[in-house]
Amino acid sequence: MTPPTRIDDALVHAARQGVDRLDAQLLLLHALGKTSENRSWLIAHDTDHLSPEAQQHFADLIAQRLEEVPVAYLLGHKAFFGLTLQVSPAVLIPRPDTETLVQWALDTMAARDHLEATRDASPPRVLDLGTGSGAIALALKQNLPHWQVVGVDHSVAALAQAARNADALGLPVQWLESDWLHAIKQEASPHTNAGPRRFDLIVSNPPYIRDADPHLAALRHEPITALTAGLDGLDDLRQIISQAATHLLPGAWLLLEHGYDQATAVAELLAQAGYDTITHRNDLAGITRCTGGCWRGQVG
Ligand SMILES: C[S@@+](CC[C@H](N)C(=O)[O-])C[C@H]1O[C@@H](n2cnc3c(N)ncnc32)[C@H](O)[C@@H]1O
Known part of the structure; x- marks a missing residue:
């Protein structure tokens, strides 16, 4: 199936596949080359169209998320005690605990x-x-x-x-x-x-x-x-x-x-x-x- 072209449709599609809304928003921002702080941008631009590259990148990220790859590995970073740490599958993702x-x-x-x-x-x-x-x-x-x-x-x-x-x-x-x-x-x-x-x-x-x-x-x-x-x-x-x-x-x-x-x-x-x-x-x-x-x- 062709990935949805609009931001709101892409997020609805991800939700229907079973991806948590916040996770989907963070992954879509990542696919758009934007940081996680830009969630309000997504809401303000929900009818914007995604480029074919962003559509494909988001679809790839969603497919991995459905395989339970942690969001932190997909984004490449995790917040911990006020620091932003780069993470990869070589390391445990730091936990709030x-x-x-x-x-x-x-x-x-x-x-x-x-x-x-x-x-x-x-x-x-x-x-x-x-x-x-x-x-x-x-x-x-x-x-x-x-x-x-x-x-x-x-x-x-x-x-x-x-x-x-x-x-x-x-x-x-x-x-x-x-x-x-x-x-x-x-x-x-x-x-x-x-x-x-x-x-x-x-x-x-x-x-x-x-x-x-x-x-x-x-x-x-x-x-x-x-x-x-x-x-x-x-x-x-x-x-x-x-x-x-x-x-x-x-x-x-x-x-x-x-x-x-x-x-x-x-x-x-x-x-x-x-x-x-x-x-x-x-x-x-x-x-x-x-x-x-x-x-x-x-x-x-
Ligand atoms: C639960 S993780 C903790 C990672 C990090 N300190 C944190 O809190 O996110 C445990 C760490 O211990 C390391 N480790 C396991 N066995 C070890 C050993 N015998 N000697 C040194 N480090 C070891 C692992 O490679 C891993 O990075």
Whole structure:
């Protein structure tokens, strides 16, 4: 069938195929080379005719949306904590829920700044494990620019995407390819003569979905290694909790995002590993989706 030529007809046609109205509007603006802020333009120009190229581009986007390709991948960007991040299928699309972890990290960083006022002049350091698009690391750097921010991922493609985002936003972050904290162990510490590099804060939104979770089908366009973590979904959280203590300064926090039903298990893992003051934070829907603990151990 020939795609509709008018803007209003094109949107009605997309709706009849089952595409959400807002999604269709955003995709049509994209096909027209306009930004997502121009929705009122669409309404004011609803009887305008589309060029054959725009018709075809919109039809292609709608076909992909019907295959459940996320809108963010089709547009190539996603808003996160006030930043616009470029995304591709190499990275998980940042979720609004993760803004809870960022806000908790910023609160913790502000409290740490207060303590640091009496310490030496070297900048405090935060590590984002499993950085993906760089969402958490970049939001932290944007809000507390004097902190040194390091973002780690085992995916080279994800790190390249994170670095492009950092360049586009003008935010200097150090990117490191590593299987969780393994590569960090090899770096010399600027604070001590030898030994592991230590941080004032470590944050992570790691994979935490169970391998057999039925919801995975709906996430099939996102990288599976960003999503699943073994039979109980805790494999990566276990590794991070056991490895992080070696890289935290005394009094520093490890803050973790996890699944809606994993708060108790994550708290137990933190307690077993020797963290204290174990605390939870709820996401925007009031569900406990972040858990953290303070490391009181001595620098080895
Ligand atoms: C749930 S995604 C989070 C992405 C991003 N931090 C966010 O919040 O949008 C998990 C990330 O962890 C990375 N990852 C998975 N296993 C890893 C490992 N063993 N070492 C380092 N990164 C890993 C994935 O590549 C992915 O980017």
